[in-house]
Amino acid sequence: xxxxxxxxxxxxxxxxxxxxxxxxxxxxxxxxxxxxxxxxxxxxxxxxxxxxxxxxxxxxxxxxxxxxxxxxxxxxxxxxxxxxxxxxxxxxxxxxxxxxxxxxxxxxxxxxxxxxxxxxxxxxxxxxxxxxxxxxxxxxxxxxxxxxxxxxxxxxxxxxxxxxxxxxxxxxxxxxxxxxxxxxxxxxxxxxxxxxxx
Amino acid sequence: xxxxxxxxxxxxxxxxxxxxxxxxxxxxxxxxxxxxxxxxxxxxxxxxxxxxxxxxxxxxxxxxxxxxxxxxxxxxxxxxxxxxxxxxxxxxxxxxxxxxxxxxxxxxxxxxxxxxxxxxxxxxxxxxxxxxxxxxxxxxxxxxxxxxxxxxxxxxxxxxxxxxxxxxxxxxxxxxxxxxxxxxxxxxxxxxxxxxxx
DNA sequence: CGAAACGTTGACCGTTTTCAATTACAGTGG
DNA sequence: CCACTGTAATTGAAAACGGTCAACGTTTCG
Numbered sequence: 001x002x003x004x005x006x007x008x009x010x011x012x013x014x015x016x017x018x019x020x021x022x023x024x025x026x027x028x029x030x031x032x033x034x035x036x037x038x039x040x041x042x043x044x045x046x047x048x049x050x051x052x053x054x055x056x057x058x059x060x061x062x063x064x065x066x067x068x069x070x071x072x073x074x075x076x077x078x079x080x081x082x083x084x085x086x087x088x089x090x091x092x093x094x095x096x097x098x099x100x101x102x103x104x105x106x107x108x109x110x111x112x113x114x115x116x117x118x119x120x121x122x123x124x125x126x127x128x129x130x131x132x133x134x135x136x137x138x139x140x141x142x143x144x145x146x147x148x149x150x151x152x153x154x155x156x157x158x159x160x161x162x163x164x165x166x167x168x169x170x171x172x173x174x175x176x177x178x179x180x181x182x183x184x185x186x187x188x189x190x191x192x193x194x195x196x197x198x
Numbered sequence: 199x200x201x202x203x204x205x206x207x208x209x210x211x212x213x214x215x216x217x218x219x220x221x222x223x224x225x226x227x228x229x230x231x232x233x234x235x236x237x238x239x240x241x242x243x244x245x246x247x248x249x250x251x252x253x254x255x256x257x258x259x260x261x262x263x264x265x266x267x268x269x270x271x272x273x274x275x276x277x278x279x280x281x282x283x284x285x286x287x288x289x290x291x292x293x294x295x296x297x298x299x300x301x302x303x304x305x306x307x308x309x310x311x312x313x314x315x316x317x318x319x320x321x322x323x324x325x326x327x328x329x330x331x332x333x334x335x336x337x338x339x340x341x342x343x344x345x346x347x348x349x350x351x352x353x354x355x356x357x358x359x360x361x362x363x364x365x366x367x368x369x370x371x372x373x374x375x376x377x378x379x380x381x382x383x384x385x386x387x388x389x390x391x392x393x394x395x396x
Numbered sequence: 397c398g399a400a401a402c403g404t405t406g407a408c409c410g411t412t413t414t415c416a417a418t419t420a421c422a423g424t425g426g
Numbered sequence: 427c428c429a430c431t432g433t434a435a436t437t438g439a440a441a442a443c444g445g446t447c448a449a450c451g452t453t454t455c456g
Contacts, residue, residue, distance in 0.1 A: 056329070064333045066329050077322060077325070078325045078329070081323070082322075082326070086326055086329060087329065106315075109311065109315050109318060110311045110315055111311060112311075113308045114308070116314030116318060119314075120318055120321060123322065124278055124279050124280075125276075125279070127321065127325060127328065128280070130329070130332065131254070131285065134328065134331060134332060134365075135262045137365060139256060140445080141410085142411075142412075148256075159434080160434065168412080169413055170436095171412085171414080174435070174437075175436090178437085191420080191434085191435070192434070339442085357402080357403070358403085366444080367444070367446075368402090369404085369405080369406095369444085369446080370445070372404055373406095373444090376404080
């Protein structure tokens with residue numbers, strides 16, 4: 001029964017129904033800025049390939065990685081209803097993004113139920129991810145958190161990225177990884193690559 | 199222009215349009231469990247009055263407060279697409295919740311654009327809140343984090359609640375508050391009540 | 397009135413952050 | 427093909443920080 005529900009709104013690119021002129025495809029190279037925190041949102045983006053980092057700059061000037069979006073992810077959905085991007089988006093690798101005009105999306109949302117459903121579903125997933133991320137950050141000590149994060153599959157990009165995601169300094173993360181390897185809890189499969197055992 | 203967009207989907211209880219039989223009103227007393235993590239989701243809830251705590255229990259058994267939802271908030275929306283509640287919901291005070299049948303909501307979402315829009319908007323807000331919460335937790339040291347959280351208006355309930363929200367032990371939070379008062383950064387306005395000074 | 401929960405503060409200890417330094421790659425231009 | 431440069435990966439040591447334990451005053455509520 002549940003599986004039926006899950007299929008109500010097809011996941012694969014629900015943005016086909018948008019008018020062509022509302023959709024723009026753009027390629028970005030690593031480190032290139034897609035949009036800046038504070039800018040007036042013109043569009044939201046669908047990651048067609050590659051990955052981008054969503055980060056925020058605190059008042060103190062430190063940067064916080066909020067999310068690393070990969071292929072298939074939707075970003076800046078929250079900007080649909082806000083008058084400024086709440087974070088900065090930077091390409092983490094060469095990436096292809098599909099820009100979706102904000103107005104067009106709002107219009108489509110009001111007329112195409114399937115589209116709206118897909119949007120809700122995407123956002124629900126994101127909420128769950130954030131929840132898990134918050135949960136991870138309460139795990140102490142670092143070794144346990146790293147193991148939990150690793151088991152969850154958060155280590156996809158670099159270890160530094162992983163460290164940011166789970167809220168540790170990269171040094172602490174490396175140390176925890178070393179410890180876990182020494183304890184036989186995880187295995188090192190390459191430079192900056194690890195897998196959880198058991 | 200933005201204001202117009204914001205008004206596209208009226209915030210006040212967009213659930214009126216649901217069929218009456220899909221809506222159930224229930225009252226809960228403090229500490230009463232609304233639903234348990236792991237249960238199969240039958241409904242999502244709209245907080246009509248009072249407040250509830252959404253918490254999660256990690257593998258290690260520690261609890262993490264994910265969110266404190268107050269009057270007007272929608273909870274368990276993420277469960278719309280998942281086969282189990284991802285957190286436990288407990289009334290934080292006497293509260294009145296409106297239960298919205300999951301199936302009915304899914305159906306309504308597919309047929310009523312306005313409803314779907316309201317849902318998307320609610321979730322967008324939630325996403326932003328989580329993002330901010332994650333951002334807060336990267337702020338070090340504790341004094342800075344507490345000040346930031348206070349300025350953001352996170353201290354609404356008890357200090358212990360606030361401490362949970364920003365990811366500190368309550369002791370550390372109290373100490374930070376004391377320090378901030380001593381520094382003249384904030385002002386104490388009563389037992390467990392503080393306000394940030396410009 | 398007593399229990400339970402919150403508010404508050406102090407001290408101690410373990411962890412993490414930070415600072416610092418070294419190694420290892422990957423890309424770039426000569 | 428190689429030196430050159432920037433970034434990631436690693437590890438060490440010291441200092442700072444926050445968690446935990448402990449204790450006590452205070453408010454709330456049955």
